Amino acid sequence: MSLIKTVDLVKIYQLDGVEVPALRGVSIEIEEGEYVSIMGPSGSGKSTLMHILGCLDRPTSGQYFLERQDVSLLDEDSLAEIRKRKIGFVFQSFNLLPRITNLENVELPMTYAGVPSKERRRRALELLEKVGLKHRAYHRPTEISGGEAQRVAIARALANNPRIILADEPTGNLDTKTGEEIMNLFEELHSEGRTIIVVTHDPEVSERTKRIIRIRDGKIVE
């Protein structure tokens, strides 16, 4: 069985008593080590799907198997546990904490995983070096450029050595060149054997992935 498998995922939002269907039966499978992009127009349900895949949200109906485990049956604490150990998020708007240093941002997932502080610091520095930002370790996210911030965010996503990286429009706030640098980084992670899922509506981004999943109006197309 694949690393990720969804069966008939449905997500319906309630908005002022009106039902807004965001996903209308999504069934996908992603193997370990795959590099996949999810494409679709705005409002097609890409982010919704990614939140469910990342265990930040739960489907209204349908099943989601992560490493053969039916995640839709788990309680909130177990979902938090999965987010902590198995998944790394990269967001369009970086989502770094502005008041603490880049280093501390990278350490954040490790503090929740109970990694001792020395080990945390060592690994965070190592990760910042990997994304080429060791010299910015003691700066704050507000003191660096967007491209640099996104690289810090990627370092943070890698903190607890997750098998899956989920990125929602990671280049959406960046210029073309910086975006390409970020995609290079993903490629590198992919070559290390990590499973990477990138949500985008930028064809240049999706072209660089190995497989494209297209979604429209909450449904997988073709």
Place this chain on the structure above:
Amino acid sequence: MSLWTLLKTSYLGLRANKLRSILTTLGIIIGVGTVISMVSIIDGMNKYVYSVLGDIGTKTVYVQKWKWIIIGGSQSKMRKLWREVSRRRDLTMDDVKAISHLEVVDRAAAFQPIFSGKAKYRSNSVDCNNVAGTDDQYIYISGYELDKGRNFIDQDIQLGRRVVILGSYIAKTLFEDEDPLGKSIVFKGHKFTVIGVLKPKGELMGNNLDDILLMPVTTARKFYYNPRWRPYRVWYSFRILVKFKDDVPMKAGMKMLENLLRVRRGLRFDQDDDFALNTSEMLLSAYKKLTSGIFIAMVGIASLALIVGGIGIMNIMLVSVTERTREIGIRMAVGAKRRDILYQFLFESIFLTTVGGLIGVFLGLVIAKAVDIATPLPASMPIWSVIVGLGFSSAVGLFFGIYPANKASKMDPIEALRYE
């Protein structure tokens, strides 16, 4: 998350809003500071009062025309009472004799207070604030000791001799290095021979105990006592100091004394005492009543301040939670459980109030120290007040932090992440 990380996270959260954090804790600071300083001052007052009363001697009974402590009563009632007191018959030397013959009594001394005045010796003069006519028993009961010279003797009293015993302050001021014994001084127009000088006793409640001038009670009454002058009928009226034998219980002794005086003053069984037996024990119990009243009021004020402070904390924590919605979402996304978020904010409010409490304790200490330096009260901070102060401020943080922290932990991670 380890305690250390929690502490650091809280600190960072608070550092971001320094001024706001300080303003919020003001209620806590004031509450704790008030309690600590008040407790310190009361504690100092207690020590002081006990030492003073210990010095007066809780075993001495003062037989007088009025009671030291009268609780309650309207102003007109009080005025009537004092008029009645001023009409009461004075105690007499015969009363002293009768009392001293009681089986339970160790010593009884006559005491006729005299208005203060100037004493002179050659070109030196001094204001004497404690002047009294008394007998040979007085210095023993009141704890004075003769430094040189002699005590009064029966002839001094019987003949009303013009002799005085001086406190060390008076003697020193008048005579400097000269030997006062046998010398003549003038007090309010009358000449006296110094027969004795007392050993120094120091200061008590701002009173110089060595500022004292004693003469035979008969002499005092002959030269200075004027029964038509109202003060001599009340405040300066004749009184008797009584000390019971060591093995006599205070209560039993007082009962005997009361019965004797009632008989001597011819009171019928249905008439109230027209005299009073005062002891410092009475002062002590009145003092205790007073301070426990102050204490209760203080606890009330402090609780109010802490509650107001707590509501302030709750308010600011709610603002903080809203402001940091996105942070909460981020933390949840990287693996924080709801419990982690709850602890983070709870810890933050406890941290805030505990720091407030610490500042309050410090402030209280400073106030107590200032009182200690500026007044004769030996204000001292009992360690339990520090512990209670810190304990309560932490408890306030915990109690008023629960609601905001709970609100933070209940957030939906996706909505929180989307928050601008």
